[in-house]
Amino acid sequence: xxxxxxLDSQVPVFEEAPVELRCNxxxxxxxxxxxxxQYPNQGLQLxxxxxxxxxxxxxxxxxxxxxxxSQTSFHLRKxxxxxxxxxEYFCAVTRTIAGGTSYGKLTFGQGTILTVxx
Amino acid sequence: xxxVSQSPRYKVTKRGQDVALRCDPISxxxxxxxxxQALGQGPEFLTYFNYEAQQDKSxxxxxxxxxxxxxxxxxxxxxxxxxxxxxxxxxxxxSLEFRSRSSGANVLTFGAGSRxxxx
Numbered sequence: 001x002x003x004x005x006x007l008d009s010q011v012p013v014f015e016e017a018p019v020e021l022r023c024n025x026x027x028x029x030x031x032x033x034x035x036x037x038q039y040p041n042q043g044l045q046l047x048x049x050x051x052x053x054x055x056x057x058x059x060x061x062x063x064x065x066x067x068x069x070s071q072t073s074f075h076l077r078k079x080x081x082x083x084x085x086x087x088e089y090f091c092a093v094t095r096t097i098a099g100g101t102s103y104g105k106l107t108f109g110q111g112t113i114l115t116v117x118x
Numbered sequence: 119x120x121x122v123s124q125s126p127r128y129k130v131t132k133r134g135q136d137v138a139l140r141c142d143p144i145s146x147x148x149x150x151x152x153x154x155q156a157l158g159q160g161p162e163f164l165t166y167f168n169y170e171a172q173q174d175k176s177x178x179x180x181x182x183x184x185x186x187x188x189x190x191x192x193x194x195x196x197x198x199x200x201x202x203x204x205x206x207x208x209x210x211x212x213s214l215e216f217r218s219r220s221s222g223a224n225v226l227t228f229g230a231g232s233r234x235x236x237x
Binding site for chain 2: 046092
């Protein structure tokens with residue numbers, strides 16, 4: 001089984017400041033990793049995913065994340081945040097299966113609420 | 119449709135009543151997933167379908183919960199004899215296929231959810 005821990009439940013930050021949202025996972029098998037964002041009254045939207053290859057993954061809206069296998073982490077970063085980035089962010093994992101594919105049975109973290117202040 | 123559509127968006131019911139939540143996935147998407155999200159928590163997997171076949175229902179909490187997708191498109195999640203602990207956001211997601219060798223992982227598109235409140 002997999003588990004995901006998002007180390008911060010709330011992260012306040014000022015506009016144009018950098019931000020890092022932390023995610024650690026636990027798994028006995030290889031996994032794929034994801035970050036989703038949830039804006040108020042909307043569905044979850046995929047920000048980025050790590051499948052294989054380069055450990056630095058770039059996503060939408062200027063976000064990026066780095067996969068660190070030794071530390072079992074997948075922290076999300078943005079060098080300069082905007083008011084519009086205020087939302088809840090979820091880290092998620094799914095195990096790989098034979099052939100490097102997977103299906104969408106995701107294990108999510110508890111979420112981090114990012115609040116950007118002017 | 120253009121996105122995953124869920125209805126109703128909000129449902130308030132009394133304890134003991136049955137509720138049915140509907141999900142209309144993106145047209146052509148093979149796989150459909152149901153998740154439940156309690157307040158302050160991340161979504162938890164309930165069940166999923168490939169076409170009309172229910173492939174995994176390990177996340178359904180008890181036998182009061184059931185789901186179907188009879189024609190491989192629209193799905194209904196039914197909760198019988200609702201209890202207050204069933205109050206949550208119920209999210210549906212769909213994906214083009216259950217595995218994608220080109221990308222290595224399918225990508226889920228989520229609906230806005232159905233918020234269930236049991237009084």
